[in-house]
Amino acid sequence: MITAILTIAGLATLFGLVLGYSAIRFRVEGDPIADQIDAILPQTQCGQCGFGGCRPYAEAIASGEAEINRCPPGGESTMIALAELLGRDPIALDDEAAAEKPKSVAYIVDAECIGCTLCIQACPVDAIMGAAKQLHAVIASECTGCELCLPPCPVECIHMHPIETTPQTWRWPYPAPPAREVANG
Amino acid sequence: MAEPRELSHFHGGLHLDDHKDESNTTPIRDLPLPAHLVLPLQQHIGHVAEPVVAVGDKVNKGQMVARAADYVSAPIHAPTSGTVSAIGRRPVPHPSGLDDLCITLEPDGEDRWDTLPAPITDWRDTEPAELRERIRWAGIVGLGGAAFPTAVKVNTSGQRRIDTLLVNAAECEPYITCDDRLMREQAADIVDGIGILRYIVGAAHCLIGIEDNKPEAAAALRSAIATAGDDAIEVVEVPTLYPSGGERQLIKLLTGHEVPSHGLPAAVGVVCQNVATVAAVADAVLRGRPLIDRVVTATGGGIAQPGNFRVRFGTPAASVIDAAGGRTGAYGRLILGGPMMGFTLHDEQVPITKAGNCLLAPSDEELPPPPAQRPCIRCGECARVCPAQLLPQQLYWQARAQDFDKVQDYHLFDCIECGCCAFVCPAHIPLVHYYRFAKTEIWAQERERDKSDLARRRHEARVARIERLEAERKARLRQKKDALEKNTAADADPKKAAIAAAMQRVAAKKAAQEAASETSDSE
Amino acid sequence: MNKLEISISSPHLSGPQSVTRVMALVLLALVPGTLALLWYFGWGVIINIALAVGSAVVAEAIVLRLRGRAVADTLLDLSAVVTGWLLALALPPLLPWWQTVLGSVFAIVIVKQLYGGIGFNPFNPAMAGYVLLLVSFPVTMTRWLAPEVITGQALSFADSLHIIFAGLPPAGQTWDVVSSATPLDLMRSELSQNHMISEIRSSPLWGDYGGRGWEWVGNWFLLGGLFLIWQRVISWRIPVAMLGSLLLVAGLFWAIDHETHPFPAFHLFSGGAILGAFFIATDPVSACTTPRGQLVYGALIGLFVFIIRTWGGYPDAVAFSVLLMNMAAPTIDYYTQPRIFGQRSGSDG
Missing domain, CATH: 3.30.70.20 (Alpha-Beta Plaits)
Structure with a gap:
């Protein structure tokens, strides 16, 4: 009885020490989440999200006050990047944001x-x-x-x-899908 | 030269029908002056050249019309004398089919040379920096197709010591024979150029790598070397195996060294130059001539008299085709470059530029339209032939899924786009297209990121400035207020003191009077 | 020149290889072994192939139609034919027709098309179909014939058809007369009764170095496999690694005890090892693709074949081993990426 209690207590102490040590030793000095969100936003500072710029919007997303679908310049790709970063489900863009305009x-x-x-x-x-x-x-x-x-x-x-596409900024189009996938259309 | 050099080998590669005989049997021909010369400002890797002429200016042959805008850039010279008739967007040879900035020149037919810089015949006693400056002035870029400014490439200061100058004469792509003819006809120039370049980079010896399907060219080079008596130059014949002319592949073949994945050939003590580039260097140094033309192969089953032509830059591709007897048979595609790495021209009027080595007009039997694509069966044939030892199939899956981080984990940017994987693919998947798609997407994302970083910095700077100005304004206000208060205080104090003093005096007087009256009353 | 045409990327040349050609070469390479099976085990082999291939093609056509894909064009890749053919080769020659059809349809519809069709199936369809039948119908699936070199009697084509479609033994005979255990079955059951190898070897099912008849079937499949390597349809790595590891492990145990472990060549030439090594484990879609990965993949299949044959519940194990390793293939590929050009050895790929 005593042995069992001592063993459990000993183990608990040991693991506690290991955990405590690793918490100090392997602490991740990660970017605060708002910085990471800010890094994804396109930095147009346009305020179309309803906030005073990209940084305030990033902070609002980080604190859970704003959805991730309110950035028209970033469009779908930004929304998806945010969804991935935050582990949220991608959602449809806001009505205003949905109409993506050319840059x-x-x-x-x-x-x-x-x-x-x-x-x-x-x-x-x-x-x-x-x-x-x-x-x-x-x-x-x-x-x-x-x-x-x-x-x-x-x-x-x-x-x-x-902004006009020039030979310097031109991108190869996504390759045409295979013929058999076209055949059903 | 006595005993054959022991060759290394590179992974993969393809044995292709070389189709060299169609175009390499006749000498290089000259072309009549076309009606217009269209000179794109971007004919090289790096910054776009800046025009130094205006519309209406008369220019002489060899006169600089656009200058290098940066260190990695190259100037452009007038290929003949004439008048600048326009500076604006025109169709250029590019896979996008888009227009780009060009200088258009109307030749006056006189072909009058500008005053050229003096030839440097005593280059052995000249500073390498000065020779590099001459190469830079001449607008020489890699003529093998990459078009990287040569002056930058031969500036090896601050890098590892260079022991080998490697001259790329492999010309491994099928159909192309411009280097082959150039070697046969101008071997002496090439040997001169080798001497100069070897001096500039400080290389002890020089290897010329040439595929063994060009024995005449190799013989011409050997005899020129013998004439020059330069025993530090060795002509090495390598087996015909595409893509032995890839810079890294050729270096591996000849020296056994692998250029590090993200490094330069200099990391293994090698500087590599295309054979036509070497000849252009000789022209610039020994004759003071800028780069204004190049040899172009016009070939393929769709061309009446295939051959090689000395073409001034800016000449429309159609003029070269005409000089080669025009098209035969049905109107088909026109490819700039070879069948493995070239691209289809969208307009036959696009100009020949520094990178344009071959015009290929294939008949339908030669290059049939690509067979229908099927799903990948993961056979791994692509990996077996990949000269960069990549896993093309994995690159394909990631590029297809547009996972641009993963695709870089599989070393997308080590791909040289040689096309071996797509050639052997039994499912006929346009693999290289997927890689190019992924590469240009990644570059675009990088540009976006740079732009948004810049915007963030500028926005933050602005916010900081506004705050600072606000703070300064407030500080100034406070200062003013303080000063005002202090002034009032300073102004008020003497008065108060005077008043207080007066009041005291009054009080004292009063007290004295009262006391006096009391005393007088009591008396 | 339209926009589509210019956006075609180089290379503009394409090689002679095509999926159809690859599959056709596989079928061609199967011919000698198939003929040998026919020679030793009778018409049932051909009837099975016809049934399996026919139902595979029909099933594929129906699913493609349902999925809205180009039917004729996709069927032309011949992959359904190969799947059906390989499945048929693994089945006992007198298996009731509906079982053959069931296995074949399962392989095509569930294992191949539901995952997205050719190129997307994580498991080898033929082997998945075989395993389904083996676990569902253990009696009929282990009812093999003795090679005709032993019984000396051949079932006529009509008899074979009758047996397969009626599901009954030939008139006036019982299943015990017609059928026979495979050499692997025999080895297994005899060993479990503590018989010595030397006693078991006296059975008429034994040939010179493998099962009688089986050893020659193996040789002909080996010939086909070498043809495929020569044609560069498959790489040497998977078959060599698989047969090599099987030989090595079997040899090791044989060296320890001659009397409870059969001679290594027996493992190679008595069951599906040769067919599996050259035609099934090498199915590119479900196998490893990196060179080192293929060696690991093949070697582990060989090891599992020996383990399951020796200690497992089934006499033959090629199908199970291949399916097991199919599951591991992506992971093996991930950890065996080759060193790329210019990358220092030792740094992580």
Whole structure:
């Protein structure tokens, strides 16, 4: 009786020590989950998710306040990546998010710009150059296509131009399915 | 040269019908000047070249029309004299069939040379850096098809010591004979170029790897070497086995070393150059000429008089076909490159560029349309022939499932796209297409990631800036307020003190008066 | 030039090999062994093949139609024929027709098509069909014939047809007269009665080095297998590893005790070992594909064949061993990835 109790107690102590040691020794200094979510989001900072940018949305997802289907620029692939990261089931994109638009950049029509700087203040990534009463210009390589500069413009001189595929950015299409799979159609 | 060199071997490979005889029996022919020359700004790996001419400018033959935009880039020179008629998007030879930025040149027919830099005949007494600069100026890129800037490739400073310059004359793909003819006709140039390159990279000796189906070319090289008296150059004939002309495969064959999976040939002390590139180096250094043309093979059952042509860059592919007697039979596909690695041109007017080694117009019997695809039966034949020793079948499953992490676990980027796996596949699965799909998808994802990282950084910087400005504004406000308060305090204090002092004085007076009156009353 | 055509990736050449050709070569390689079976065991062999192949093809056609796939085009790959044929070769020659058909249909519908058709089945369909029949109908499935070299009497084609379709022994005879144990069965039951090998060897079922008749069937299948290796339809690794490990283990035990363990060649030439090694274990879809993996896979099949034959509940074990290793094949493949070009040996593949 005594032996059994001692044995069990001894084992418990031993395993407790092992567990305690490994908790210290093998502690994972992982990214906080919000950072990992933020890394997946496309960083357009467009606010279409209803939050003030990608980071706030990431924090909202991490704390369980927001669904993972509210990022239109990221589209389906981002939603699936989030689902994988968080171990959630993929869900259909939000109605607004579902209509995936081609990736675009903003373009300011020179002749119409009045140099009001409103768009410069709206741009979340500082991709618009200019000063008061001076012509503004979008730095295309920095523009995320978030469209946040469109509403403030008093003369509607900002247009979204879809990014054209060039030979440098072209991707091979997914190979055509085998003939036998086509045959049923 | 006396005893045959002991050759190593590489895994897999294919014995293919080489179809060299159709085009390698006639000398290299010249082409008449076409009506337009269209020079794509991206003819090389690396940054797109930047135009240095404007529409309407008159240029001379050999004049630079676009400069290298970065270290890994190459300038472009006018292949003849004429007028720049346009700078804009035009069809280019690319599997996408998309247009790209090009400089269009209207030849004036005079073919007038620009003032060229002086030949460097005493290259042995010249700094290697200066020779590299000449190669860079000349816009020389790998002419075997990869089009990597040669000046970058031969800059081996900071790397392991190079002991071997390996000249790739294998030309292993069927049908292509441009290097074969070049070796037969310009062996002396090649030997000159070898001397220069060997000096630049500091290699003690040079091996020329050539497939044994080109005995005439090998003989021409040997006699040129004998004439030059350079006994550090050795011509090594390797068995005809596709893809022995793959850089890594040839290095393995000739030296027995395997270039590390993510490394450069320099890691095993080798620099590898295509034989046509070597000739171009001789041209640039010894004659001061930039790279403005190349030898192109026009061949296949659909071509009347197959052969090789010296083609100025920018010449439409159709002009080369015309010079080769035009098409015979039904109008079929036109492939740029060989049957194993080339791609179908979407437009016969696309220009020949630095990477264009062969125009293949096959008859239907030669290259029938691909047979119907069936499901993979996992026979493993693909792995048996893979010269990179990959598991093509696993790559296929992962690429098909679009699992881009897994596909890289199976070393997708070690695939050289030689096509051996797809050739032997009994299910006729377009394996290479799957790999290319996966590669371009992964690159696109990387670009997206870079872009979103940039956006994140910029956004964070902006947020930080706004906070800082806000903080600064607040700090300034507070300072002002403080200063104001301090001022009021400072202004008020003397008054208060004066008032207090006055009040004290009044109180004292009062007390004194009261005391006096009391005393007087009591008296 | 349309868009589709330009998006065809290189290579533009394709080799002569095709799935149909691979399957046709397998069928061709089966011919000598099949003829030998026919020679020793009579018309039942051919009737079985006709039944199994016929029902396999019909079953495949029906399922393909139901799945909305191209029927004729897919049947042309001949894989259903191969499956049916291999199953038939493993069945006793006078098996009732409906059992043959059941096994064949099960192999095609459940084991092959339900997993997605050719290329997607994790198990060898023929062997799965065989095992289904073996566990479901143990009596008829172990009712083999003695080779005609022993009995000296041949059943006519009509008799064979009658037996197979009526399910009755020939008129005026009992099953005991017609049927006979296989050499493996005999070995097993005699050993369990503590008979010595030397006593068992005096049975007329014994040939020169394997079962009588069986050894020659094995030789002809071996010939077909070598033909397949020569044609590079299969690699040498699986058969060599499987037969090698079987020989090695059997040899080891034989060396320990001659009287309770049969001569190693007996294992090779008395049952389905040769057929299994060259035609069944090498089924590419369900086998390992990496070179080292194939060696491991083959060797383990050989080991399991010996273990099950010696200590297991069934006289022959090729089917069980192959199915067992089918399950392990993906894992073996994963851990036996070859070193790639330019990768330092020792680093993880």
